[in-house]
Amino acid sequence: MTRADRDDPIQAWKEHQKTLEQKLKVLNEKKYRKLHYRAPGTDLTIAFDEAYQWAGGAGKNSAGDSFFPNIPTEEVFTLPLKTGVNGTVTTPSH
Numbered sequence: 001m002t003r004a005d006r007d008d009p010i011q012a013w014k015e016h017q018k019t020l021e022q023k024l025k026v027l028n029e030k031k032y033r034k035l036h037y038r039a040p041g042t043d044l045t046i047a048f049d050e051a052y053q054w055a056g057g058a059g060k061n062s063a064g065d066s067f068f069p070n071i072p073t074e075e076v077f078t079l080p081l082k083t084g085v086n087g088t089v090t091t092p093s094h
Contacts, residue, residue: 001072013068020057023076027054034084041092047084054078 003012034047056076058066 017058017066017068020073020076024054024056027076027078037087037089041090042088044085044087044089046080047086048078049081049084052078 003009003016006012032048034045037044037046054076055078057073058068060066
């Protein structure tokens with residue numbers, strides 16, 4: 001999770017950031033208006049504002065230095081419209 005087991009953890013984090021940046025680029029270029037998830041017991045729609053952006057990975061501090069605010073960081077994320085999440089999600093009971 002922390003990449004401390006790698007021969008060069010710093011380089012491993014740089015490579016991971018490049019992967020996240022590629023995913024962000026693709027998602028931001030797609031300009032999805034909504035996502036619709038369907039599965040047994042699930043029918044969920046998530047709508048986005050026209051100006052939304054996907055984010056994730058490293059950030060920059062006030063001095064402009066790059067850092068990872070969350071370790072591990074494996075996700076990219078965005079914010080749905082306030083009224084844009086509608087539907088049902090269920091999980092199987094055991």
